[in-house]
Amino acid sequence: MTLTEHGPTSTGSASAGWGNLWPHFTRLSADRTPVITRGEGAYIWDDRGRRVLDGLSGLFVVQAGHGRRELASVMAAQAAELAYFPVWGYATPPVIELAERLAAAAPGDLNRVFFTTGGGEAVESAWKVAKQYFKLTGRPLKHKVISRAIAYHGTPQGALAITGLPAMKQQFEPLTPGGFRVPNTNIYRATEHADDPVAFGRWAADRIEEAILFEGPDTVAAVVLEPVQNSGGCFTPPPGYFQRVREICDKHDVLLVSDEVICAFGRHGSTFACAKFGYQPDIVTCAKGMSSGYAPIGAMITTDRVVEPFLRDKTVFPHGYTFGGHPVAAAVALANLDIFDSERLNENVLANESAFGTTMRRLLDLPVVGDVRGDGYFWAVELVKDKNTKQTLTAEERETLIRGYLPKALFDNGLYCRPDDRGDPVVQVAPPLICGQAEFDEIERILRHTLTEASTLL
Structure with a gap:
């Protein structure tokens, strides 16, 4: 959830037009949310002139930072040349070039790129392609998807069925049938092998095989996992976890989908996080950082094996989006990836991730902080009432702190x-990839001050 998802974040009269806007994931009873007017580098400004460090890259998106005029110039030039044309049986030069570039950067034979406008659409596309893949290869009953508890994979009906957050789904049920859950990799809350990350990783991965066997291998099409799970707070993979998952998927002929909507494009110091964590998926879903948020774009990328039956005569994947592969979005994504190369943003993350983690872990001396975890430029601070027992907050306390204060x-x-x-x-926290120690210190200082004040409310 974004900052505004938890209700009012400032006071004062509503801005003109606020009564007509329906913000996402927001209580409409809020009087006013901050109005963000501009950004520069790692900072944003609101309509009251306040400068604020963007410690979330917008929404895990603005990798290259705000205010990149060179990206705006590319967008304007492409719009003047060709503002729009669909990829429904046609192509445009920036879309072709971006597909080639993504395929070259992806590990193994992830060579075929299907463009969307965002991450939820990419996940939706991955499930649909998995279903059709098994129909085309003579196993039509394989349609179910295994994902992890608490994991978020998007808001479309299929992606929401894969999502492991019951509270986010109950208003829209019944959903697309076929989504099933297994434990996640939150070792801080583990009841099994909490002191042995390798054993814990094996245990968590084996629960995936257990679910496949329970549902029947002839009915399971895919396992969908984030390299680092977002919801719940940055659950990193234990050693050997993804290698074991890959073995399980191969054994039972199940496609492994790496949902990298957040994790791709430098968040962990590599173009695709699966490469950093050492596993080869059959499908990758990505979005957010591909264009650093300068235009909406996402993608599903498949291996040669997955795309092969779709190459047969008269076969069609009957699925697409009007704005998928938008030429302006593709052009700015290419320019954004040029910045990744010229400014060595992936290398910056790898060089600084240890310092970022060390800075964040200073917060462990606060009584309200139970755990600090993460990887790359993607970290979470878990709040507790009692550090010794790991006692969590009550529903009333969560309302007071998480949504209120x-x-x-x-x-x-x-x-x-x-x-x-x-x-x-x-x-x-997930700051832009241009950040360094000065921004890390600022994040830690503000968190320390604010969480110290917050602890008095418990």
Whole structure:
């Protein structure tokens, strides 16, 4: 959830037009949310002139930072040349070039790129292609998807069925049938092998095989996992976890989908996070950082094996989006990837991730902080009532802190980040990839001050 998802974050009269806007994931009873007017580098400004550190890259999106005029210039030039044409039986030069570039950067034989306008659409596309793949290869009963508890994979009906957050789904049920859940990799809350990451990873991966066997291997089409799980607060993979998952998927002829909507494009210091964590998926879904948010674009990328039956005569994947592969979005994505290369953003993350983690872990001396975890430029601070027992907050306390106090206080103190309690209560930070120690220190300082004040409310 974004900062505004938890209700009012500032006071004052509503801006003109606020009564007509329906914000996403937001209580409409809120009087006013911050109005963000501009951005530059790692900072944003609101309509009251306040400068705030963007500690969430917008929504895990603005990898190259705000205000990149060179990206705006590329967009304007492409719009003047060709503002729009669909990829429904046609192509445009920037779309062709971007597909080639993504395929070259992806590990193994992930060579075929299907463009969408965002991450949820990419996940939706992955499930649909998995279903049709098994129909085309003579196994029509394989349609179910295994995903992890608390994991978020998008809001379309299929992606929502894959999502492991019951509270996000109950207003829209019944959903697309076929989504099933297994445990995630939150070792901080583990009841099995909590002191042995390798054994814990094996245990968590084996629950996937257990679910496949329970449902029947002839009915399971895919396993959908994030390299680092977002919801619940940055659950990193234990050693050997994804290697074991790959073995399980191969054994039971199940497609492994790496949902990298957040994790791709430098968030963990590599173009695709699966490469960093050492596993080869059959399908990758990605979006967000592909264009650093300068235009909406996402993609599903498949291996040669997955696309092969679709290459047969008269076969069609009857699926698409009007704005998928938009030429302006593709052009700015290419320019964004040029910045990744010229400014060595992946290398910057790898060089600084240890320092970022060390800086964030300073917060462990606060009584309200139970755990600090993450990887790359993607970290979470879990809040507790008792560090010794790991006692979590009550529903009333979550309402007070996560939805009431923290969003406004953090923003007023100069930091935009993400208080969230879709799992246990956490505060997440994921700054632009241009950041370094100065920004890390600022994030830690504001979090320390705000969480110290917040602890008095418990």
